[in-house]
Amino acid sequence: MKDITALISRSKDSKPLTLILERYLNNKPKSANIINAQDLPIFRSDKLKGAGMPITDFKNQNKL
Numbered sequence: 001m002k003d004i005t006a007l008i009s010r011s012k013d014s015k016p017l018t019l020i021l022e023r024y025l026n027n028k029p030k031s032a033n034i035i036n037a038q039d040l041p042i043f044r045s046d047k048l049k050g051a052g053m054p055i056t057d058f059k060n061q062n063k064l
Contacts, residue, residue, distance in 0.1 A: 005041070020045040034059060 005023050010016040024040040036057040043051050 004044075018045070019043055019048065 005021040007019045007021055008016050009019075020043070021041040022044050024042075026038040027036075029035045029038050036059050038057070039055040041053055041055070043049055
């Protein structure tokens with residue numbers, strides 16, 4: 001399932017930067033005994049348009 005998410009970041013004394021993301025989130029991965037969740041945000045705006053960033057949340061926080 002995909003969701004549209006807005007990521008807003010702002011440095012002190014500057015205008016806020018808004019990036020639009022389309023997220024693909026998997027809370028029930030096949031390796032459920034090792035992985036909590038998998039997330040794939042894809043940027044839909046600005047210079048990063050079309051770039052993705054795979055994120056894996058491991059149950060063991062010491063996993064590299």
